[in-house]
Amino acid sequence: MVDQENLRTMVTAPTPPGTDQRAEALGPVVVIGAGLVGASVGCALTRAGATVHLRDRRRSHALVAAGIGAGTVTPPAAREVKLVVVAVPPDAVPEVVERALKHYRHAVVTDVASVKTPVVEALRARELNLDRYVGSHPMAGSQYSGPLTATPQLFVDRRWVIADGTGTPDAVSTVESLVAVCGARLIHLSPADHDRAVAEVSHVPQIMSSLTAARLRDVPSGDLLLAGQGVRDVTRVAGSDPVLWGQIITANHEQIAAQLRRVRDDLDRMLEAIQAQEPAGVGEVIAEGQQGVAALPGKHGRSTTNLDTVVVEIPDAPGALARLFADIQAQGVNIEDLSIEHDIAKPAGYLSVAVGADRAADLRAAMSSAGWGLRS
């Protein structure tokens, strides 16, 4: 059981709710689907001063969401509703959007589905007037789900895509206000461009992680003792929800299939080089991966090269991490990244701290002088 008081504290902290003119102008808002994303939208709007009405097929979800400050379960007067946010699983979106357009006759209706083209096509196939519909997609979420994990800050500084090609200019500006009130950063993309981009940076990597993790089912448990941090990183997102991802991947099947076929071509090329025992051919694919990972924008868009990693042993004692960070930050080095590597056989872990390569030697020396155990 979760303590509602604590959760209420959570969603209203750290700063007291201020009212936002844009938010008040948006309301009354109806959020259909009180999962992680829907409840978080409700929390952000409520906190900004908008009136939010929550609906969910599972009434318990709507009640929990209301309990953490996402809005009320009291139905509004349909004619007064100005905005409807549809936050249901991808397969249900077209049906729910159509009903919302018909029931809330003066409201702008948006959805938050991870794939945009199929939604627009399904709505067009229903021969609806889409002047009041604007498709969107907040790039937020986690491997967890449900209203209990909701927070008004889920979208802060995250990208929120508005899919161009539907809705009147007024309808679009209403959804732009929603994005602004949630603290997200607006990107306009065509549905096709959006679906290509999420296939590239989210859907295909998810599939590759799942394929890697699936093979671990056949690994003897003794062999798993040799597993290090690498395989844990590669397979972390494989923990995500199979039903939700089954719908997302199927909805974006054209983009994903085209990209996965290129992955399979690379895999076949790798297999041929391996079977021919050609180190150069194998190294070529590894080098291509090196180039690809270097293309990912790092902190503040900086490339992630020129970093060095200092690995410090963490005694499993109360406050050890706090003392460790105090010592690290006393050096005034800028921590670019960090992670904890656990030792499965003893309490201690190891903290990997990535810093500029030019600062690593000094940091190692300082940590050692302070009595911390270094691994690298």
Add this chain to the structure above:
Amino acid sequence: MVDQENLRTMVTAPTPPGTDQRAEALGPVVVIGAGLVGASVGCALTRAGATVHLRDRRRSHALVAAGIGAGTVTPPAAREVKLVVVAVPPDAVPEVVERALKHYRHAVVTDVASVKTPVVEALRARELNLDRYVGSHPMAGSQYSGPLTATPQLFVDRRWVIADGTGTPDAVSTVESLVAVCGARLIHLSPADHDRAVAEVSHVPQIMSSLTAARLRDVPSGDLLLAGQGVRDVTRVAGSDPVLWGQIITANHEQIAAQLRRVRDDLDRMLEAIQAQEPAGVGEVIAEGQQGVAALPGKHGRSTTNLDTVVVEIPDAPGALARLFADIQAQGVNIEDLSIEHDIAKPAGYLSVAVGADRAADLRAAMSSAGWGLRS
């Protein structure tokens, strides 16, 4: 340029070198190949009181390793050498081991190559007496390389595999002493079992990460702005050295090819389900990945399920992380894992702290009360 004084401090701290009877009995030791692993072995042995002679085809590497306390570049009297550690790239191992066995007539010779069967076969093909040879493999290293990153603690609490089937019992016990002096945990495996295990938990995941990252080369930079933490985790190890990995993967080609073909079968099954637009078939593969990742031992061998992640905003201010950890640990919660997620557009980052699911709500409430911004 790196400050040699700092590096010396690094490798001798945090505890002053004590002499270890086993280490003295091991010496004089010759380490051939002064890269990350060879130089780290030299540091660990030197620190424990053994005499270590460093050799490297690139004399600069041997000199740098000597400079950080890994040993001396003065050649020993060949007849007195008791142990030779061959830490050269996989392809060079058989030739270097053969020369070591012939030049150091009374020494036990071991190697640290990531693949064992091909090394043993190559040595047998050279019709050598292998009484004094023992193959081994410390499960340590990083995406970085070279003696500057060496540390005597590289092997502490890491697995170090001794490959059974070669060497007399005396020779094996000499290498067991090496493992003990380096602070590693000994595992005896047949060469075949070792090569299967590293293919499963290291080589195949490395290839999958590289294949995922390689596709990012074709992604428009605008699309990369939508990249989140997931794709960064999946592709992190893709930054590794292509030449080294070309040799490792080729050397273990039989095991890897067999396992990669199963991955390709799963990929084909996924592609068919995607093209047939069958959410259930797609979800099946995602569910298999969920089972596989759950099989990985977590901290202290605990499964990684039943965790919840609290995400806190980190102001980019001096000491912010230290204060944050002080507040977290004041709650007495056990931090199971953590990572920093950067915002590429502003200085702040987000700290993800994984804690027992039963403690997450309390931690969120406490962090909020303390004025920290929560994202989830």
